[in-house]
Amino acid sequence: MEKTIAEPTHDEDNRLNSDFVSAVVDAVADGDVEGARALVAPLHPADIADLFELAPGDRRKAIASALHGMIDGDVLAEMNDWVRDELMEALGPQEVADIATMLDTDDAVAIIEDMDAADQREVLRALAPDDRAAIEEALGYPEESAGRLMQRDLIAVPEHLSVGDVLDYLRRNEDLTTDFWEIYVVDPSHRPIGTCKLSWILRTPRSVAIADVMAREQTLIPVDMDQEEVALRFQKYALISAAVIDAAGRLVGMITVDDIVHIIQEEAGEDILRLSGAGEGDINEPIRYTVRTRLTWLLINLPTAMLAATVVGLFDERIAKYAVLAQLMGIVSGMGGNAGTQTLAVVVRALATNQLTSSNSVRMIMRELRIAAANGVALGLVVGAGCYLWSGVPGLAIVFALALFINNIVAGLAGVLVPITLDKMNVDPAVSSSVFVTTCTDSLGFLSFLGLAAMWGLGS
Amino acid sequence: MEKTIAEPTHDEDNRLNSDFVSAVVDAVADGDVEGARALVAPLHPADIADLFELAPGDRRKAIASALHGMIDGDVLAEMNDWVRDELMEALGPQEVADIATMLDTDDAVAIIEDMDAADQREVLRALAPDDRAAIEEALGYPEESAGRLMQRDLIAVPEHLSVGDVLDYLRRNEDLTTDFWEIYVVDPSHRPIGTCKLSWILRTPRSVAIADVMAREQTLIPVDMDQEEVALRFQKYALISAAVIDAAGRLVGMITVDDIVHIIQEEAGEDILRLSGAGEGDINEPIRYTVRTRLTWLLINLPTAMLAATVVGLFDERIAKYAVLAQLMGIVSGMGGNAGTQTLAVVVRALATNQLTSSNSVRMIMRELRIAAANGVALGLVVGAGCYLWSGVPGLAIVFALALFINNIVAGLAGVLVPITLDKMNVDPAVSSSVFVTTCTDSLGFLSFLGLAAMWGLGS
Numbered sequence A, B: 001m002e003k004t005i006a007e008p009t010h011d012e013d014n015r016l017n018s019d020f021v022s023a024v025v026d027a028v029a030d031g032d033v034e035g036a037r038a039l040v041a042p043l044h045p046a047d048i049a050d051l052f053e054l055a056p057g058d059r060r061k062a063i064a065s066a067l068h069g070m071i072d073g074d075v076l077a078e079m080n081d082w083v084r085d086e087l088m089e090a091l092g093p094q095e096v097a098d099i100a101t102m103l104d105t106d107d108a109v110a111i112i113e114d115m116d117a118a119d120q121r122e123v124l125r126a127l128a129p130d131d132r133a134a135i136e137e138a139l140g141y142p143e144e145s146a147g148r149l150m151q152r153d154l155i156a157v158p159e160h161l162s163v164g165d166v167l168d169y170l171r172r173n174e175d176l177t178t179d180f181w182e183i184y185v186v187d188p189s190h191r192p193i194g195t196c197k198l199s200w201i202l203r204t205p206r207s208v209a210i211a212d213v214m215a216r217e218q219t220l221i222p223v224d225m226d227q228e229e230v231a232l233r234f235q236k237y238a239l240i241s242a243a244v245i246d247a248a249g250r251l252v253g254m255i256t257v258d259d260i261v262h263i264i265q266e267e268a269g270e271d272i273l274r275l276s277g278a279g280e281g282d283i284n285e286p287i288r289y290t291v292r293t294r295l296t297w298l299l300i301n302l303p304t305a306m307l308a309a310t311v312v313g314l315f316d317e318r319i320a321k322y323a324v325l326a327q328l329m330g331i332v333s334g335m336g337g338n339a340g341t342q343t344l345a346v347v348v349r350a351l352a353t354n355q356l357t358s359s360n361s362v363r364m365i366m367r368e369l370r371i372a373a374a375n376g377v378a379l380g381l382v383v384g385a386g387c388y389l390w391s392g393v394p395g396l397a398i399v400f401a402l403a404l405f406i407n408n409i410v411a412g413l414a415g416v417l418v419p420i421t422l423d424k425m426n427v428d429p430a431v432s433s434s435v436f437v438t439t440c441t442d443s444l445g446f447l448s449f450l451g452l453a454a455m456w457g458l459g460s
Helices: A018-029 A033-040 A045-054 A057-066 A073-078 A081-091 A093-101 A105-113 A117-126 A129-139 A163-172 A198-202 A227-236 A257-275 A287-313 A316-321 A324-352 A361-391 A394-424 A429-456 B018-029 B033-040 B045-054 B057-066 B073-078 B081-091 B093-101 B105-113 B117-126 B129-139 B163-172 B198-202 B227-236 B257-275 B287-313 B316-321 B324-352 B361-391 B394-424 B429-456
Strands: A156-158 A182-186 A192-197 A241-245 A251-256 B156-158 B182-186 B192-197 B241-245 B251-256
Touching (some): A018 A033, A018 A057, A033 A057, A045 A057, A057 A081, A073 A105, A081 A093, A093 A105, A093 A117, A105 A117, A105 A129, A117 A129, A156 A163, A163 B198, A182 A198, A192 A198, A192 A241, A198 B163, A198 B198, A227 A241, A227 A257, A227 B257, A251 A257, A257 A324, A257 A429, A257 B227, A257 B257, A257 B324, A287 A316, A287 A429, A287 B324, A287 B361, A316 A324, A316 A429, A316 B316, A324 A361, A324 A394, A324 B257, A324 B287, A324 B324, A324 B429, A361 A394, A361 B287, A394 A429, A429 B324, B018 B045, B018 B057, B033 B057, B045 B057, B045 B081, B057 B081, B073 B105, B093 B105, B093 B117, B093 B129, B105 B117, B105 B129, B117 B129, B182 B198, B182 B251, B192 B198, B192 B241, B227 B257, B257 B324, B257 B429, B287 B316, B316 B324, B316 B429, B324 B361, B324 B394, B324 B429, B361 B394, B394 B429
Antiparallel strands (some): A182 A192, A241 A251, B182 B192, B241 B251
8 A cells, every 4th residue: 555645644734634533532432541642642742732622622631631641841832722721720730830840931931821820829839949930930021021922041152252162162061951043142241242143153163253253233122022012023123033131131031933923823813803803713712701702792883783773763754755765775884884894904904013104194094095985986886877777766876876985985084094093092903993983884874875865855 | 411212213113203204205305315325324124125115105216216225135025015016117127136146045036026027037137047047946836835935045964974074064165055043964865854953053062973963853845835834834833944845855945934924924914804805905005906906895795785685675665664674674784794703703713723624613613603692692682672672662672682693693604604615615715705694694684684573563
């Protein structure tokens, strides 16, 4: 039999396939612990993490017991937060502490920060004093700040060393970290004065001073900087790692790009979920939290819908006389809603990626206004002509076309002004913009269509 | 005078502030070329790129002429595609070719691939033969594939070398690349058999064989793999760089994480723009393209709106008798639309990040159904009670509450089934899902509310 190129355990998306997941779940259910362990043994830690996410929720604890000792820190660091929390309860504080000891500070913090206070205390108590001190210090920084992301194990050398001295230092000190991409050159007060890529060291003769190899231009990250801002710096300057400094400018840690990659992905994906009111949108979140988040959003949107209904109510006599208005009014509000969502999506992304700033916001508003006008004219003509052919009533067609045009302008203006204003007020535009924009497009859509119809005397 | 910590050129988002941008624009407009160059000289290439994006479109060519010689490959590589294309025309093929020569292949390809065919030929002709061959080979790979992303300059060594041999090789060969994070160990047919982080080499004595330092487990990227898939591998396995192989398994290039970071950001941000029909949503795109993209989407949504209007038309006699139905029907369709958008956002993100696979799709459908039922009951009770207090008509309140419940179920089911089905058919669910989901929530929302009202005999 020939081997196929695709691994038999993985599907075309490079995720464990459902046959493999079922095989492990079934082996555990049948009490075949050795069989389950044999299946899992060749997997990468990221795949073992996936296995737990893909297995049914009520089987995860049994799988964890069967795989005792195989779930190390790398597996937990890759695992979804909710799934991990569930497992931690199954493992108990001593085992969690053993795992945390083997990890970089940032990964240990990621695991411990989500636990409830009592469990956290128990795990911290089970840690060795120096690990405990490092993790407690990290937990002292604000959530989602550079201080939580950074690791403390890094290579820092004084500037008077030569390349040869650095090599000797790295080779002779057994307990230095083995995973690093750059080394930092510091002054006597431990303030970073330069950064040196390892490739530069490798390409340079031993006798050259490290100060002549390092780059003095470097991006320093303040320890209290928000992780989203950190991610944007990494992106803007194409960083692999960066030094983190305290308020006095002293080197306190290092952030590497592999931790940033997750943040960039999360932050970029968050916008779509926030705009739609889906909260974190984590598919492993317990269902009661999901219902609470989504229901809150739907209830917030209810007054918007009621306001629009009130606008319609102003014209109920006219609608009673001419029910075709009720038929068409939803097209006006709906098309306005679509146009508003388009503008909103573009503006929210541009704000999140720092592409839209005070230098170009006026230009952006004018741009959206021109787009809205062009779309409004085109849609108005298409829909107006269609309406005339369908109804044979020129007045209705004109009112319909005009209302569509007006609501496109409303949508364009609201879609750009609402998020820019919220951003200026330091409110996250992704969270709250769409309620305001929908309120505008629904209410003003109905008002312009039914109001123009009344002015034209349609249905009298 | 004391120095402030914030740079005077940057705002709180670490983008050039509008005063600085205006100062450069004004200096160029006043013919003060030296003044403009003095302002720009201290900037990082990423900031020079920003300067062009933030300056008004009609001033960019004049700024480019004033900054002649300061716009190097690093600046162009950081620049928005549309803004860059505009500049390239101002620069002319010889200058573009000079810039491309100084770049890594992947960055040169990124600049050249978007040019139109005639300009591309001219630039290629102006290149040195070996640069030209490398770039033409890269352009031969599909767009957005690993072959376009990879650079050809990398360090590959045979496995019989010692660490000392590797150090000597790196120090003695002047023309090797200076920027790399890992070296690849290859067999005699140039197939990668292991990867070695530079930090491991630095921590190991000269006499140790490189084969004893390298990791044999490595993630190899096929040259034709789609960039989104490449990005997911980098994320899943926390890679800094990865070897790219051809169909015969030979090492042909290397991809580094700094290029992947941009892709992750783009791909994650794309979903929000596609779901809303905003195309690429690039704020620097010429306005005629933007209008075309957005208008197409609005026209695609028109039949959906018309179908919903047709459903309303079925009940126009009843609406004429009881216009309050017209008032409330928009609440049913609107709340259904909101709930559908929530589910859609979650499912689209879960599909894009490979969190939702065939192993857990049934579970996901059941999950969304339970959420929809819970939200439907809660919303139905709130809105039904409110309607009874407002109208005093129990039948209307019951019909309204029931219709809201039904439409929540419709929204939940459509929101999860539509994207999963499209994904199975290899259609991007972010692009086309929302039309289908809106069609369901609008039409079935009206149908359930007006249909139940007719069955109950409201308005007769």
